[in-house]
Amino acid sequence: MTITRTFATAGRVLTQIRHDPRTVGLLLVVPSLLIGLVAWIFTDTDVFSDIGPAMIALFPFIVMFLVTSISTLRERRSGTLERLLSMPTGKGDFILGYALAFGLLAVFQTAIAVSFAVWVCGLEIEGSIWLLFAVAVADALLGTALGLLASAFARSEFQVVQFMPLLVFPQILLGGIFIPRDQLPEGLEVISEWLPLSFAIDALQAVAADSESAEWITAKILVICAWIVGSIVLGSVTLRRRTP
Structure with a gap:
């Protein structure tokens, strides 16, 4: 694995996406x-001020998961990955290159989403906007990393979608969006405390309310x-050269 090959892979991915307006x-x-x-649905209520931070976590996370997993899977199904791996490019270069490319896109995505939520939709942020941005970027990168992990196991785009009930939906249901996590049944509360999206939602809500310290x-x-790194490492280890 080398930095040059990783950046070359990232550049190729970004070039492909740049020529696909729908994906952009x-x-x-x-x-x-x-x-x-x-925000429009809850225009005349205070609901958006309560759930707005969770929406900043939720939608970028889902979109990054879907786009990353399907794009990576297509590379394998088309034989591109097998051709790349027949050259000096390794699995680590491939996975890290994709992570770097989609990570850069996640930064732009997050900047747009946070700016839109705060300055267009009127989401009030009591804490640091930069800290909010940092958490939102980490959340989008989490979606990218889990998408890379899912693509390593899936054999088709349909199977990628099937991973959503396993990797995405439980985190949405137990992340505190619909009901505070401390009000969940004891067993579900324990599970929710280990899910990465719960950490993102908690952090975004804490920044919005300025209820916790920067260290927390x-x-x-x-x-x-840690979840991002673990997902990328596991994805690179389990990635197959080609999908039969």
């Missing part, structure tokens, strides 16, 4: 539109980063 729109525009739709929020970000 899905990555950069759709999360903000969904956040705006939620940084600790949440570090946990999310």
Whole structure:
């Protein structure tokens, strides 16, 4: 694994995406539109101020998971990965290159989504906007890493979608969006405390309300980063050269 090959892979991925306007729109525009739709639904209430931070965590996470997993799977199904691995490029270069490319897109996606939520939808942030941005970026990168992990096991785009009930939906249901996590049944509360999206939602809500210290929020970000690194490592180890 070398830095040169990793950056070359990332550059190739970004070039491909740049020539696909629909994917660009899905990555950069759709999360903000969904956040705006939620804000519009609750225009005359205070609900959006309560769930807005969770929406910043939720929509980018889902979009990054889907786009990353399907794009990586297509590389394998088309034989591109097998051709790359027949050259000096290794699995680590491939996975890290994809992570770098989609990580860069996640930064732009997050900047747009956070800016839209705060300055267009009127989401009030009591804490640091930069800390909010840092948590949101980590959350989007989490979606990317889990997407890479899912693509290593899936054999088709349909199987990628099947991974959503396993990797995504439980985190949404237990992340504290619909009911505070401390009000969940004891067993589910314990499970929710180990799910990475729960850390992102907790941190975003804490920044929005300015209810926790920067050190507490940084600790949440570090946990999310540990999940990101673990997912990328596991994805590179289990990645197959070609899908039969």
